[in-house]
Amino acid sequence: MKPLRTLLLLALAAAIPLAAAACGGDDDDEPTPAATAAGTAPATAAASPTPTPKPSGSITVYSGRGEALVKPLFEQFTKDTGITVNVKYGDSAQLATLLAEEGSASPADIFFPQDAGALGAIAKAGLFEKLPEATLAKVPATYKAKDGTWVGVSGRARVIVYNTSLNPAELPTSVKQLTDPKWKGQVGWAPTNGSFQSFVTALRKLEGDAAAEKWLRDMIANDVKVYKDNRAIVSAVAAGEVKLGLVNHYYLWSFIKDQGEGFAARNHYTAAGDPGTLINVAGVGLLKTSKNKPAAQAFIDYLLSEAAQEYFVKQTYEYPLVTGMAADPRLPALDSLKPPAIDLSDLDDLQGTLAMLRKVGALQ
Template identity: 50%
Template structure:
């Protein structure tokens, strides 16, 4: 599996001109001098090449891609980078893109490519493996694993976390809340709030949160460390950070002081975002990319991500290997939202600047 260096720095400028997708299937051939056509053995298929642009980290993705290559008889060339930057690169490349498959860390980047008409419609058999809430409304991208936003809290400072992020701007939590304004997961959550509540309401909430003394951190795990140490009482994070830290603390014989709260009532703070994949219309690798999609939705890959990251497997019939720790995905009361609409990240970043958070 080759891993050429990732090229960065593309800008989100829509490229037009969509060419018909090329189906890359093996066929039969004849040798020079043969009078009769020699048909290829249908059981033997030459390895096809698939170029993947991956917004997911190499350390996480490389092991499962190696298994994908073997399971699908595919030679993978993979480029790693930030999901938004890779989506921008694909948009800039347009119909000349080298990518056959885009593996995004979040739904917003896939939504941007879908809006630009860059993604091929997926087969119904593939789409039906995942609940409609976790795939593109146009049927051109699909979630592979899911993560829920939660509130982590220090059980020594409070008996329970609030049931809505809107309560975090109140005097009870003044100076006690941690958040990561430059982190992609926080920005996706803010984008979701904009979609659900509107820009005016979201901007006011951001300004009120900052005015209430909320403390900025660089990453989710730094927030959780702040909660665990008692530096802050509450933190806005993705659920799997807590499960990872919980296991690490217990492994070294320590005591866990933090807990997490899955918010009820479809609150914006209960957003479930997805890592997902889309097949590039113009990559000319649709057959190989389609097999990769189905592999990533199969039990081996689904259980791999669930076990490694504690994310939720999204394919029907696949249970998490840590299901005894996690509330079931169906039990979560996430807001109803078209995840593809999380593509307006630039507007969210501008809003965070206006609120004085970045």
């Protein structure tokens, strides 16, 4: 039986209207039929097949990406294609749970979470269509599902953000070192964040459940500070409330954009193969429930277009995943990072991770 809290969350999520103005997301309406092409094919159409109608109508996107980050991109897609995008924003894990609950009755066409764990959970539930090879070919194998059911759109590296008063030489080379008494009360994390939960899932896969649980308990015993999200952690580190924080790399750069190079925090990448250098993806999958698959596929291909990939580079400071696209030059090149050897499709045990976080008291 599902916990009462989960049932209440699902009931609340179901009550929120689907509208582009909805709010939420942890990054901090049914589709209308496609319009009929004007006119009719000439009698000689047998020799010249009728062109495929241009995708039109509307789609519903369940987005774990925050509204502030992706709404402008969705609006541009509508301007460019005429396809209306109705959005349900929310926490990636909760939206994945909702999709599983809705099953074949879901109104969603697209699932666009902020992490591979949520994508893997929906793929494991058999709710995604297989994507066309032409779409999958745009992205390296590391950043898409082996069975072709989802594809990464943008990448983010896990980092330790640190206050610039620290000497970089004294920073930990592994997240395992954060349990040292040296860092007691000086580290921030956000257990409700989807990317943090995927990191914990990766830790479980790499080190085993017993070791992951021990690390979580040791962090709590070392007085880790809890924040609501990544932005709050970066702000707290710069203000000196804590010295270190577990976040995604790109949050720092939005602060630097707003406050200048004097902003008192920077990113630190842990050693090669360390769980703390996990590279995760925000990705997208086409749901079998979609009533407007041509428009939904057009949306996916748009996210992998040069214009959209440049948006992620310039506006959200994430890594573009389409082969040949370059990241912001201030970031270390994606292929220079040495993340742990893990198949992102294996980050699908969200429920197991949530159960562990509740067990140790990191989540209520």
